[in-house]
Amino acid sequence: MAVALALTATSPVYSANWDVSLWGKPRAFTAHVEGLAEIVNAESQGEFQLTLHYGTLSTNRENLAGLSAGDFEAAEFCAAYNPDMNPTLTVMELPFLGMSTLDQELQVSRNLYQQVPWRVILPGRMFGF
DSSP: OOOOOOOOTTSOOOOEEEEEEEOSSSSHHHHHHHHHHHHHHHHTTTSEEEEEEESSSOOGGGHHHHHHHTSOSEEOOOGGGOTTTOTTGGGGGOSOOOOOSHHHHHHHHHHHHHHSOOEEEETTEEEEO
16 A cells, blocks of 8 residues: 655645544455554654554444444454445455455455545545546
8 A cells, every 4th residue: 555645835734633443453355554554653753654553443333334434534344344335345245156266366456445435534525536
């Protein structure tokens, strides 16, 4: 995942802190978010921070609802916990899909993600891409 952040002398600088809801302890499942937080915090010179919270903002099954309600700005979630909120993503969790290698699963996942109408939900606003 590449992150680009550009600030110039003429650009307005906004201080921002995003609360990120995770659960459990730091582990392989959260490593990408931890790495992203380090990059964002460093590249913005502290002007934009991702503050990681492990189980203190929401339960693992309520992260999507918390995002929708604006309780925090970002969260990691498991598609199977909320199949009614993201039914297309749960297809990858079905057993016996017939994929025998990680490369096959990666290709199928990429194809799936290209088909899903993605939405970014912020309090009072929704963006699709």
